[in-house]
Amino acid sequence: MAPPKNAVDNAAVDALNKKIDSSLELIAKMLALVQDIYADARKQKEAISQKPVSSYASSSSSASAWDPPTKCEALSLARDAATLARAHGTKISLLMINEPFTPTAIQKVVTEMGAPIMSLATAAAECHSDRYTHHIRQELTRRCASVLEQMQHLLNAIPRDGCVVPEAQRVGGAGSGGSSSRIQSKAMADRGSYTKIGILWAECDGLVAFANKGIDGYLVQVVNQLAEQLKDEQEELREWGEEEDDDDDDDGTGFDDGNVSDSGYDDEDGNEGGAYNGNDAAQAMLDALMNTRHIPADDPNGLRPRLETALKKIRLVLLLCRAIVKRRLTKPAIPTLPTPTPEGQVAERLDGAVAALQTVANRFEDLAAAFYKLDAGEVDTVLGQCLEAAVTVSRQLSRPWTAPSGDAPGDAFTEWATKFESEMQVTPQEA
Numbered sequence: 219m220a221p222p223k224n225a226v227d228n229a230a231v232d233a234l235n236k237k238i239d240s241s242l243e244l245i246a247k248m249l250a251l252v253q254d255i256y257a258d259a260r261k262q263k264e265a266i267s268q269k270p271v272s273s274y275a276s277s278s279s280s281a282s283a284w285d286p287p288t289k290c291e292a293l294s295l296a297r298d299a300a301t302l303a304r305a306h307g308t309k310i311s312l313l314m315i316n317e318p319f320t321p322t323a324i325q326k327v328v329t330e331m332g333a334p335i336m337s338l339a340t341a342a343a344e345c346h347s348d349r350y351t352h353h354i355r356q357e358l359t360r361r362c363a364s365v366l367e368q369m370q371h372l373l374n375a376i377p378r379d380g381c382v383v384p385e386a387q388r389v390g391g392a393g394s395g396g397s398s399s400r401i402q403s404k405a406m407a408d409r410g411s412y413t414k415i416g417i418l419w420a421e422c423d424g425l426v427a428f429a430n431k432g433i434d435g436y437l438v439q440v441v442n443q444l445a446e447q448l449k450d451e452q453e454e455l456r457e458w459g460e461e462e463d464d465d466d467d468d469d470g471t472g473f474d475d476g477n478v479s480d481s482g483y484d485d486e487d488g489n490e491g492g493a494y495n496g497n498d499a500a501q502a503m504l505d506a507l508m509n510t511r512h513i514p515a516d517d518p519n520g521l522r523p524r525l526e527t528a529l530k531k532i533r534l535v536l537l538l539c540r541a542i543v544k545r546r547l548t549k550p551a552i553p554t555l556p557t558p559t560p561e562g563q564v565a566e567r568l569d570g571a572v573a574a575l576q577t578v579a580n581r582f583e584d585l586a587a588a589f590y591k592l593d594a595g596e597v598d599t600v601l602g603q604c605l606e607a608a609v610t611v612s613r614q615l616s617r618p619w620t621a622p623s624g625d626a627p628g629d630a631f632t633e634w635a636t637k638f639e640s641e642m643q644v645t646p647q648e649a
Contacts, residue, residue, distance in 0.1 A: 226380035227321065234321035235378050237328050242373055244332060248339035249366045255342050256359035263352040267573045291556070292345035296358060297429035299337035300365055304422035306331045307372050311415035314376060314383045321380060328376075331369065338362040349556035351565045353440065353572055354433050361425040368418040375414050433555035438547045440572055445539040447579045452532040455586055459513065459525045519594040528585060528601055534641055535578060535608050541638075542571070545631035546615045553619050564619050571614040578607040605642045612638050 309327045313320060342359040350358070377383055428436065513521050545551050557564045581604040588596040616635035621627060 226319075228380070230321040230325075231378070231380040234325040234328070234376075237325045238373055238376055238378075241328050241331060241335070242370060245335055245366055245370045245373070248335055249363060249370065251339050252342045252359055252363045252366060255345075256356060256363055259347065259352055259356035259359055262347060263356050263569070263573075266352060266569055267576060290340065290344045292341045292350065292358060293354075293429040293432065295337055295344070296341035296362055297426050299334040299341060299362075300422040300425040300429075302334040303331065303338070303365055303369055304419055306334065307369065307415055307418045307422075310372060310376065315388060317382055319377070319380055319382045324376060328373065331373075335366065335369065338366055347569075348565050349558075350433060351437070351569050351572075353569060354436060357428065357436065361421070361428055364421045365418070365425055368414070368421050371414050372418055434547050434549070434552050437568060437572060438543050441539055441543055441547065441575065444575050444579050445536055448532055448536055448539070448582060451579070451582045451586055452529060452536075455525065455532075455589065456529060458586075458589065459522065459529075513592070519592060521589065521592060521594060521597065524594065524597050524601070525589060528582075528589075528597075528604075531601070531605060531608070531642060532582060534638065535582075538608065538612060538638060539575070541631060541634060542575075542611075542615055545629075545634075546571075546619075551619070551631075567614055567619075571611055574607055574611045574614060578604060578611060581607050609639050609642050 306327050310324060310331075313324045313327070339362070342362045345355045345358045347355045375383070431439065513525070553564060555564070581600060585597065585600045585604055588600045612635040616628070616632050618629050618632070
């Protein structure tokens with residue numbers, strides 16, 4: 219007598235569950251390994267950023283041992299692993315919801331997922347900072363860990379009872395609201411899986427895109443993001459400097475704009491004498507505090523010329539960012555990455571330059587805060603720190619990659635960096 223059409227093959231289900239358990243155990247081990255690598259990469263990167271800015275340009279690669287390159291290229295391996303993880307995850311998500319439930323088919327795909335699991339961990343382990351930079355090492359391990367976590371979630375979602383995933387649990391779990399969910403992947407529209415596979419897709423696609431950018435492409439992105447941060451700070455300072463002091467709005471009655479609510483100075487709450495409620499009072503106090511941040515009309519502390527100097531220096535740093543991208547981070551200026559040999563200290567110089575540039579952006583944030591406090595002394599101190607950090611960046615990258623020492627011939631950017639350093643000095647007219 220033939221078994222019922224939808225009968226559960228208990229032996230096959232047991233075998234599938236054992237395979238799921240062993241795969242989850244493997245993921246847990248590899249994930250712990252990758253997370254340890256990430257923690258170390260983050261620690262090393264933070265150590266660079268916390269060094270005095272003056273030490274960036276004089277760093278030496280002798281502090282770390284050189285790891286000879288292997289046949290494994292970390293970014294390519296990670297990209298291929300993410301592509302496989304996406305494909306296998308898609309198969310599993312479809313098999314989980316389609317009748318009849320086939321534990322043997324799912325077990326086969328789960329077994330195949332072992333390859334990308336191991337490859338993701340291997341890619342993270344092979345991404346040595348002296349070849350790829352600390353920045354790339356941290357970002358790659360973070361992304362590999364994210365993919366492993368989403369693979370873990372997907373495997374945990376495989377039914378253990380030999381039945382397909384119930385309809386109510388296919389989008390974010392039972393009772394999630396179905397069509398109201400914010401995450402609607404293409405798989406859902408095409409009888410696909412549910413939210414977990416959509417997140418796995420996103421993480422895999424992100425890792426693939428990151429690997430395809432390459433080391434130089436990612437660092438260009440980092441420099442451009444820092445340039446955008448500087449542009450925002452520049453615009454914020456410019457707008458702040460253009461705002462007029464609101465003290466002239468006093469009409470002689472003893473009231474100013476701080477006493478006016480957004481809806482107008484009306485006795486809407488029945489208060490006598492035009493009194494305003496607690497919320498209006500708080501807003502008025504906030505407005506008053508904001509107004510005192512403007513440069514007074516007589517500018518007793520000489521803040522306006524300092525502001526003009528700061529805006530000029532930010533413009534120069536933005537030019538530096540563009541010059542770095544063009545002259546040091548794009549081909550043919552930049553050598554093949556990851557670096558095949560330690561000569562030139564390419565990875566270390568890149569780490570130092572990016573860390574110094576991040577310091578520049580942070581210093582200009584501090585400079586804005588000093589201006590808001592109308593503290594000329596603090597403005598001078600922080601502006602000096604900004605200029606020091608900016609000069610450090612140009613010095614770190616002034617020499618070509620093939621000629622890192624001062625006695626080697628330079629190039630057009632070397633000459634430009636010398637002029638930049640001169641322009642970053644505060645002249646007596648600017649002081």
